[in-house]
Amino acid sequence: HTLQPLRSIRTMVNPDVTTIGLQTGFYVLFAIIAYFVESGQEFKWRTASDLRWVILDTFVLIFIYGLYRFREGLTHQAYDIESKKDTPQEPLVQSDAATNAPALIRNAxxxxxxxxxxxxxxxxxxxxxxxxxxxxxxxxxxIELLLIALYPFLYGTGKKHGALLPISTIPRYIMNEYMAVASVMTIFGLVRKAADDA
Structure with a gap:
């Protein structure tokens, strides 16, 4: 079979080693980028006025998260699902429920x-x-809030999630981890000095 070699390689891959390798590689890459991009930047406690957009983003994030949690609970209620523990595989739903009820529940x-x-x-x-x-x-x-808002639409209501779902998830991981790495590097003065300080 032509796919047999690929399957053999896949079984040899240790997911723990792969995860550690990828995560470490990403952090090294973000550190290199931050070294140049954050040139001359300093970490210092900002005022509420400085952080007004960050505060607004946090407020909107809490709103969206609450919205999604309520939606999840109401979806369970609509199809007689008491909790996520009742749906390890295909959720059990009322006989008169919509035929795509399991997919709607998975989406929520x-x-x-x-x-x-x-x-x-x-x-x-x-x-x-x-x-x-x-x-x-x-x-x-x-930008992250926009990507979070797109998640339920990109996830879809099929047996498998939509092919475009990574558009919502991968950029968020990249931005979150870059901001974390850049902040730590700036705190410890590991970014390039500004040209006039050289």
Missing amino acids: ERTAGNTAEQLPLFILSMWLYGNVRPVTAGVMGG
């Missing part, structure tokens, strides 16, 4: 779940970076 659960998974990293990295570049942090936060 993963939308809320993905937001919850990324929420701590989003808030921490944005607020840290807000003390380096307040306006840029606010803009990046706004």
Whole structure:
């Protein structure tokens, strides 16, 4: 079979080693980028006025997260699902429910779940970076909010999530981790000095 060699390679890959390697590689890449991009920047505690866009992003994020959680609960209620524990595979639904009810439930659960998974990293990295570049942090936060809002539409209602779902998730991981790395490097003075300080 032509696919047999690929399957053999896949079984040899250790997911733990792969994860550590990828994460370390991304952080090294972000550190190199931050070294140049954050040239001359300083980490210093900003005023509420400086952080107004970061504060607004946080407010909108809490609103969206609450919206997704309520949606998840109401979707369960609509199809007689008491909790996520009742749906390890295909959710059991009422016999008179819509034929695509399991897909709708999966959409609601993963939308809320993905937001919850990324929420701590989003808030921490944005607020840290807000003390380096307040306006840029606010803009990046706004882009993330847009991507979060797109998640349920890109996830779709099929048996598998939509092919375009990574458009919502991957950029958020990149922005969150970059802001975190850039903030730490700036705190410890690991970015390039400004030209006039050289």
